[in-house]
Amino acid sequence: MFTKILIANRGEIACRIIRTCQRLGINTVAIYSTVDQEALHVKMADEAYLVGEAAPHDSYLNMDKILHAAKASGAQAIHPGYGFLSENAEFARLCQQAGVCFIGPDPDVIEKMGDKLHSRKLARKAGLPILPGTDEAVDNEHAAAKAWELGFPLMVKAAEGGGGIGIHIIESQDELMPLIDRTRQVAESAFGSSRLFFERYLKDASHIEVQLIGDQHGNLVHLYERDCSVQRRNQKLVEETPSSAKLTPRLRRRVSSLAVKLGQSIGYTSTGTVEFLVSADGSVYFLEMNTRLQVEHGVTELVTGLDLVELQLRVAAGEPLPINQDDVSVNGHAIEVRVYPEDPETFMPDAGDITDLHLPEGEHIRIDTALCSGYTVGLDYEPLLAKIMAWGEDRNQAIKTLQRALLEFRLEGVKCNVPILRDILATKEFAAATHHTGSMPVWIEEFQNRSFNNGANAKLHKNGNGHKNGHENGEREIAAAIGVSLAMAMKSSPPIAPAVFSPWRVYGRREQLLSRTQGNRGWR
Numbered sequence: 001m002f003t004k005i006l007i008a009n010r011g012e013i014a015c016r017i018i019r020t021c022q023r024l025g026i027n028t029v030a031i032y033s034t035v036d037q038e039a040l041h042v043k044m045a046d047e048a049y050l051v052g053e054a055a056p057h058d059s060y061l062n063m064d065k066i067l068h069a070a071k072a073s074g075a076q077a078i079h080p081g082y083g084f085l086s087e088n089a090e091f092a093r094l095c096q097q098a099g100v101c102f103i104g105p106d107p108d109v110i111e112k113m114g115d116k117l118h119s120r121k122l123a124r125k126a127g128l129p130i131l132p133g134t135d136e137a138v139d140n141e142h143a144a145a146k147a148w149e150l151g152f153p154l155m156v157k158a159a160e161g162g163g164g165i166g167i168h169i170i171e172s173q174d175e176l177m178p179l180i181d182r183t184r185q186v187a188e189s190a191f192g193s194s195r196l197f198f199e200r201y202l203k204d205a206s207h208i209e210v211q212l213i214g215d216q217h218g219n220l221v222h223l224y225e226r227d228c229s230v231q232r233r234n235q236k237l238v239e240e241t242p243s244s245a246k247l248t249p250r251l252r253r254r255v256s257s258l259a260v261k262l263g264q265s266i267g268y269t270s271t272g273t274v275e276f277l278v279s280a281d282g283s284v285y286f287l288e289m290n291t292r293l294q295v296e297h298g299v300t301e302l303v304t305g306l307d308l309v310e311l312q313l314r315v316a317a318g319e320p321l322p323i324n325q326d327d328v329s330v331n332g333h334a335i336e337v338r339v340y341p342e343d344p345e346t347f348m349p350d351a352g353d354i355t356d357l358h359l360p361e362g363e364h365i366r367i368d369t370a371l372c373s374g375y376t377v378g379l380d381y382e383p384l385l386a387k388i389m390a391w392g393e394d395r396n397q398a399i400k401t402l403q404r405a406l407l408e409f410r411l412e413g414v415k416c417n418v419p420i421l422r423d424i425l426a427t428k429e430f431a432a433a434t435h436h437t438g439s440m441p442v443w444i445e446e447f448q449n450r451s452f453n454n455g456a457n458a459k460l461h462k463n464g465n466g467h468k469n470g471h472e473n474g475e476r477e478i479a480a481a482i483g484v485s486l487a488m489a490m491k492s493s494p495p496i497a498p499a500v501f502s503p504w505r506v507y508g509r510r511e512q513l514l515s516r517t518q519g520n521r522g523w524r
Contacts, residue, residue, distance in 0.1 A: 078100055424440075
């Protein structure tokens with residue numbers, strides 16, 4: 001086992017990794033940017049190194065500086081967490097060349113599965129069902145013909161995409177070229193590649209993923225599945241395990257066996273997740289594979305009793321897996337929600353200093369976060385504030401525990417999405433586990449109508465305005481307010497160089513404004 005590792009990340013995932021290392025007696029090295037000097041992960045680590053300015057390309061994506069910190073500190077390995085360099089094959093190879101262990105799968109596997117077109121081919125070769133789509137990148141000249149062959153609706157996706165970025169749903173031929181152009185721009189900005197491909201859009205499907213862990217001795221096991229169907233703009237909001245309230249035992253076994261089949265065919269090591277779309281009739285289709293630790297790994301830990309970070313460290317150090325498939329069982333049910341710094345009504349990102357914070361406590365509640373009073377929420381990095389998880393003996397108990405935790409969660413100084421998370425858990429579809437990837441847009445419309453009706457009734461009582469006109473005026477006012485606030489923010493902020501890698505900020509603000517002025521187009 002390693003005696004010292006460097007964590008090439010920040011925030012809650014860096015703190016999460018450090019906690020496991022502390023339990024195992026492994027010394028930790030943190031890296032930080034100029035704005036993270038007082039961050040919790042820096043304080044928790046045994047030592048820390050400044051790697052650059054706030055911009056990710058100057059700090060958490062600066063491979064040379066990170067490797068220099070690893071060498072200077074004597075770290076034997078680098079854990080990349082999720083995001084940043086976690087699925088960067090070039091960085092994994094540079095670690096190998098520098099004699100530092102990259103805690104993750106082989107660079108060739110990262111590269112193959114990171115290319116969505118290549119991963120489709122590997123999945124098909126392994127015998128997994130895949131959605132109808134294009135086997136090669138689509139150019140503008142042949143886009144219309146390819147789209148007609150597949151039929152509408154379809155998805156246009158970035159070949160090197162990830163994190164839900166670079167995906168749009170195309171409903172008709174009229175939308176084709178404008179959304180292709182828009183997706184190319186997003187893909188080029190976020191991933192440095194404008195390669196796109198088409199895939200049939202599976203309406204009202206569930207997003208089911210299977211957690212894998214493999215070692216360097218040919219052992220590979222699954223840790224069962226998670227349901228990640230509650231999504232807004234392809235970004236997960238709620239994750240849970242197991243999916244027994246939605247999938248039959250036979251279907252659960254099928255997705256798990258398919259995931260293992262793919263993992264074995266590519267010689268997978270470390271933690272990884274195979275993602276599927278499951279239709280209402282029980283059809284299963286491969287979606288993609290994430291070659292890293294997932295954000296939502298905590299719910300799997302709650303029901304299996306396993307520490308996924310510890311397993312990662314052990315297999316990276318060359319140890320055989322300490323478990324086999326028969327050792328893995330599911331106890332109870334766990335649900336996680338992601339807390340983001342955004343207005344729960346307009347979904348505009350928010351930033352500022354946290355002036356007051358109260359985190360829920362109690363049995364069967366787990367909070368993964370790096371927040372504290374005085375913490376500054378900026379716009380430079382992924383805006384995940386916290387992951388709130390709850391365990392229960394069954395799904396209903398887990399939901400009730402999580403609802404109580406969300407009621408106790410208090411954050412002042414920055415707006416967050418906790419109100420809408422509470423609303424989601426209270427829907428009859430979520431309670432009955434009949435929700436799917438298309439549920440969020442419908443729920444949001446219901447939430448907004450309910451909010452509007454409450455406001456309209458009060459307004460009607462006061463001045464007699466009609467419902468329809470009040471609704472139209474309200475929508476215009478909201479859209480105008482968003483536009484003004486966005487323009488003011490852009491005007492008052494210093495110019496941002498094109499090279500700054502912050503796709504969630506650039507992409508998110510544009511998409512949020514469009515969603516309010518053009519409806520729900522593009523939501524999954």
